[in-house]
Amino acid sequence: MAPQFTISSNALGRKHRISMAVHEKHLKLGDFVRLSPDQLSVAHPDGIRDILGHGNGFLKSEFYYAFDNIEQGVFTTRNRLMHSRKRKYVSHAFSPKAMMENLLQKGQAGQYVDLGQRVTAIGKLQRREDAAIDAAQWLAFLAFDIIGDLAFGEPFGFCKAGSDTNDGIKKLRDRGEWCCTVGQMPWIKTWTPYFYFDTFFVHGLHAAQALARIGIAAVENRKHAKIDPGRKDILFYLLKARDPDTGGPLPDAELKAEALTQLIAGSDTTGNTLTHVVDMLCRHPDKLRKLQEELDAAFPSPLPTDFVAPFSECQDLQFTQGILYETLRLRTTVSVGLPRVVAKGGAMVCGQFFKEGTVLSVPTYTVHRDERIWGPDALEFRPERWVGDARFPLEKYFLGFSYGPRACIGRNVAFMELKKTAATLFRRFNFRLVNPEVDPSIREGFHLKCQTLPVFISKRDS
Template structure:
């Protein structure tokens, strides 16, 4: 028996579609997140398949942890870092804590970056002029495509981190397609607060939907619905950044913001330095495609 109370266990496995489970679990998770606590158990009964996907996703994380705990092989990854973690009494994380943290890294630390990359790729394929401008900016720093022997398989972060247009493209993609479009709730502290002349008492739960915030014409202009990275260099960047919150803000903001931004910079720079992207179906709307699989029917 080891420090986690794990003996020579025999694990049974079944195949789960990871992508399907993440997509289903994420959509119902966001939906339930905006409901009052008392209403969530009632509503969840109408989405049996999606609730099963949430359970499957949790099982995937727990299985990965259980498999690692009984393995003698060493692998350097995020889970190995969690296994090295200790609390104030020098105790390791328990199995349930490890599973919970692994699930957070699976969804918040992987799927979010992946779907943001997909959205930005779509916007660039939909706007060939923007794509060409980005590729020109990348060529100036990385050299012509095909001569990547100096850069290796991926665009070096040290070379691309200061390409302003690359960051503008990513910010514009995150503005139009934030991973979480709802307003993340915050509780008003003691003493209350006043916002734009409206006073909120302490204990009040308030939020501002990011979908609406990122489309305010007063901030982003009359073309707020359009993908236009040039707005970041031609407009009031300071004002726009105040209204730009894809990772939320404050002490409860996304802990992995810097890592996610670094990953997006490397992903987008690497693939668009090498390849041209076009839409398979001309004129297809990205948000319309998303709406078809957002929640589905209650029987799903």
């Protein structure tokens, strides 16, 4: 086994760079890095199969206890039977135009005012046909509104208002940073309300509690709203779901916990990914041109004034899909290793024996940069690697939605949303970075988040 190093994951959580720090240690020490006395990070490609794969008996670790809110959900439960039960009913559950047009025509959308009007330095760089926006902020508005519509019957209204009207986006960020830090030492969770000496813990706990209240309110509003009876959103399926054990409806707390999971999993993740897509394409104009050539061929002019790419017409666009896969490889939304516990009797992992109870994780950030898998251009943004049959041998190493029996249950919904939104935005608009010479401001809580991304947008010929 390679040399090991005990790394303070809790401290790194506070510094918002767990994935990068663990990656640096793997580059120096090899495939095995000790994170704590009983926890190791395993970067060997076979670790994906050995740790996350089917049939090995490994369970999620106590790391996930930090993410419990209301009660355990399909994401956080560590009990295999409970996860199977929840998956049975949750699995059945599964417009950018207006905001962009208003910004281009009026320089304002809701409360949001064009950056060029607010920041003199940006205004000096702005062309007449441009609008200047923070793409990270607007794509978060869009993702929250979409999941509000998909899950709860109506958008949250962030795009219309041009603002984070209930601080839900900020609360989700703060909650993620708190969870990822507390998850390194789960036993401190019950004590965090009393950590007045460190406001990070108290503030994060309050954010988690406030986010739960937003989810509960959305469920209650949906239950009492006059919704088209033919509408089948995610909450429709949760409300109609039968408890696999009793045959009755889901207990109220369980229903709300699962609804909150859908809100969290379907909003920040998608908004972050779309922001990274915009950033990567602006930094690789040759890839952007190739994408727009594919979209122009798929959706020729003239476009309808209310054009939104139909999923049936963009789901099989090869280069569009390659852009999403490659962005999720290099800017994986959840880049930290997701820990699993070695089952009773111990197990062989990547040629090494680990005793039962050892916590092992696969560092997504590192595996997605491994030249043994991706070749000598592993650090390059090359969507072509996912086009055609070339993608098949790579998919078993792709951890954009985790892997194995606990992989993301909403993968199909996420890809539908990403493909439709990316195809619509890049067919209708041009994007360029306000400050292309400046590296993106990326901060890691539980999600790898681009904090701000000032861009100029302009309308393409339709």
